[in-house]
Amino acid sequence: MQPPLIIAISGASGSGKSLFTENLINAFSEYHKPVRVLREDHYYRAQDHLSMPEREKNNYDHPDAFEHELLKAHLSALRSGQPIDYPHYCFNTHTRLPDTERLNPAPVIILEGIMLLTRAELLPLYDVKIFIDTPLDICLMRRMLRDVKERGRTLESIAEQYEATVKPMYHQYIEPSRFTADVVVTQGGENQIALDVIKSHIQQVLQ
Ligand SMILES: Nc1ncnc2c1ncn2[C@@H]1O[C@H](COP(=O)(O)OP(=O)(O)O)[C@@H](O)[C@H]1O
Numbered sequence: 142m143q144p145p146l147i148i149a150i151s152g153a154s155g156s157g158k159s160l161f162t163e164n165l166i167n168a169f170s171e172y173h174k175p176v177r178v179l180r181e182d183h184y185y186r187a188q189d190h191l192s193m194p195e196r197e198k199n200n201y202d203h204p205d206a207f208e209h210e211l212l213k214a215h216l217s218a219l220r221s222g223q224p225i226d227y228p229h230y231c232f233n234t235h236t237r238l239p240d241t242e243r244l245n246p247a248p249v250i251i252l253e254g255i256m257l258l259t260r261a262e263l264l265p266l267y268d269v270k271i272f273i274d275t276p277l278d279i280c281l282m283r284r285m286l287r288d289v290k291e292r293g294r295t296l297e298s299i300a301e302q303y304e305a306t307v308k309p310m311y312h313q314y315i316e317p318s319r320f321t322a323d324v325v326v327t328q329g330g331e332n333q334i335a336l337d338v339i340k341s342h343i344q345q346v347l348q
C-alpha cells in the first residue's frame with residue numbers, strides 16, 4: 142500500500158486553519174479519496190494532576206504544551222499502515238478525555254495546528270506544509286467570538302491570556318515557523334485560489 146500523503150496546516154489561533162481544512166476536504170470530495178483529519182489540539186498534554194486554577198494559568202501557546210512525541214509516533218504508524226488511538230482533549234477542563242478513538246490510515250491525512258511547523262523533527266514527516274497568514278488583530282477578534290461561544294471563556298480571560306501568552310508565543314514560535322512552509326496562504330480559510338492550487342498539486346501527487 143502507498144504511504145499516505147500528509148498535509149500540515151499551521152498558523153495562529155483564529156487564523157482560519159479549521160475553515161481552510163474544511164474547504165480542502167470539500168475540494169477533495171469529488172476526487173473520492175478518503176481524507177483523515179488530525180488536530181494538534183488533541184495532543185495537548187493531559188493535566189489531570191493539576192487543579193483547575195493551575196490549569197488555567199498554563200501556557201498553552203508553547204510547543205512543550207503538546208505531546209509531540211505521541212503525534213510523531215502516530216504519524217509514523219499511519220505511514221506504515223497501522224491504526225492509531227487518537228486522543229481527545231477538552232478545552233473547558235484543559236485536559237484529555239479518558240476515551241481515545243481508533244483511527245485507520247487513509248490515503249490523505251490533513252494535520253491542523255498552531256505548532257506543527259515549529260518542531261524540526263516533525264517537518265520531514267509532512268509532504269505539504271501550509272501556513273495560514275492572517276493579521277493578528279483579525280485572529281484575536283475571531284478567537285474572542287469563538288471562545289466565548291464554544292470554549293466557555295469570558296472576554297476578560299481571553300484578553301488576559303492573549304497578552305500573557307498567545308501574542309508573545311506567536312511572535313516567538315509561530316511567526317518564524319512560517320518560513321518552513323511550502324505555501325503561505327493569505328486571506329484565510331476562504332482563499333479559493335490557494336485551495337485550487339493546493340488541490341491540483343495533491344491530485345497530481347496522488348495519481
Ligand atoms: N475568512 C473568514 N471570514 C470570516 N470568518 C472566518 C474566516 N476564517 C475563519 N473564520 C471564523 O473565525 C473563527 C476561527 O476560525 P478557525 O478556522 O476556527 O481558526 P483556527 O482553526 O485557525 O483557530 C471561526 O468561527 C471561523 O468560522
Ligand SMILES: O=c1ccn([C@@H]2O[C@H](COP(=O)(O)O)[C@@H](O)[C@H]2O)c(=O)[nH]1
Nearest residue numbers: 153154155182185201202232235255307
Ligand atoms: O487548554 C487549553 C488548550 C489550548 N488553549 C488555546 O487554544 C489555542 C489553540 O487552538 P486553536 O484551535 O488553534 O485556536 C491556543 O492558542 C491556546 O491558547 C486554551 O486556551 N486552553
